[in-house]
Amino acid sequence: MAGEIVYADLNIPSEPPISRPLDPSQQLSTARRSRWLVIILCFGNVILLAAVITLALQLKAEKTKPGSEAGRSIGPCSTNCSAALENFRSHLRNGLCSQNQSSSSVNSTCKFCPEHWRLHRDKCYWPSADIKSWHESQDYCSARHSHLVVIQDKEEKEYLKQITQDIHTYWAGLFMSFPEKKWVWMTGSRLDKNLFKEPNHSEEEYCGAIKNSKITSDTCNAEFRWVCQKAPLLI
Incomplete structure (x- = not known):
């Protein structure tokens, strides 16, 4: 009709909200x-x-x-x-x-040791800074696919002297076997008397350690540093 007035609702979009900076806790969570x-x-x-x-x-x-x-x-x-x-x-x-x-x-096969291990000839070595018993030391090495160090010749003996600095006592992979009562390395070989003098030991001192390039014996529960040894990865 000519006299009618039509009313309509206009939905005018409001201004977009102003983004607020994140509070410190939100910033930390995002970081x-x-x-x-x-x-x-x-x-x-x-x-x-x-x-x-x-x-x-x-x-x-x-x-x-x-x-x-x-x-x-x-x-x-x-x-x-x-x-x-x-x-x-x-x-x-x-x-x-x-x-x-x-x-x-560079293009030939090379030997690679894990981080913090030291490569020398055909072995990787890791000298500890902590102290543990002989069995705990071996468990630590075993968990890292290695074993306590086995010293096979004079050149290796000299290298161990360098990395241990002959200051502290370090457990080695050496123990007294029974009933023979012979000093044996973890690899099954006996202690070479031309390389080391057989250590004097008292009752229950059945585990071997190295200090001042000499083998010493102590109770296996004594706590010393230790050296782990493993074969390198060939690439």
């Missing part, structure tokens, strides 16, 4: 989440690298197995896979081992 995200990403990269190495070694073993399909020459693919594997190993050697060998041997 923690970011830090954990970085840690998770780094851990994921380590797992991925380990998986790649494992897969590459499995492929190489399968490829060289006699009578297997992977062991037969199948043309360019086999050649390319082998080249890729060797290239990957070369990158690992350059990144992990080149600092321990001459430039002329």
Whole structure:
């Protein structure tokens, strides 16, 4: 109708709310989440690298197995896979081992010890700063896929003298076997009397330690430092 007035509700959107800065607790929570995200990403990269190495070694073993399909020459693919594997190993050697060998041997197999372990010839060594009993020391080494140090020759004896500095007493992988009452290394070999003088021992002093380049005996519950030993990883 001409005389009617029509009313309508207009929904005018309001201004967007002004974002407020996070309070300190929210900022701390956000920082923690970011830090954990970085840690998770780094851990994921380590797992991925380990998986790649494992897969590459499995492929190489399968490829060289006699009578297997992977062991037969199948043309360019086999050649390319082998080249890729060797290239990957070369990158690992350059990144992990080149600092321990001459430039002329960077592309040859190298020996690698875990972080904080010391490489010497064909062994990795880890001298402790804490003290434990003989059995606790061996348990510590065993949990790290190693054992208490076994000294086999004069050159190794001199090296142990350097890393222990002949100041403290360190447990070694040496004990008295019964009923023979002979000093035996953890590897089963007997103490070489040309290398060490057999230690004097009193009752219940059945565990061997090293100090001042000499073997000493003590009760196995005594607490000393210790040296772990393991074979290096070959890359």
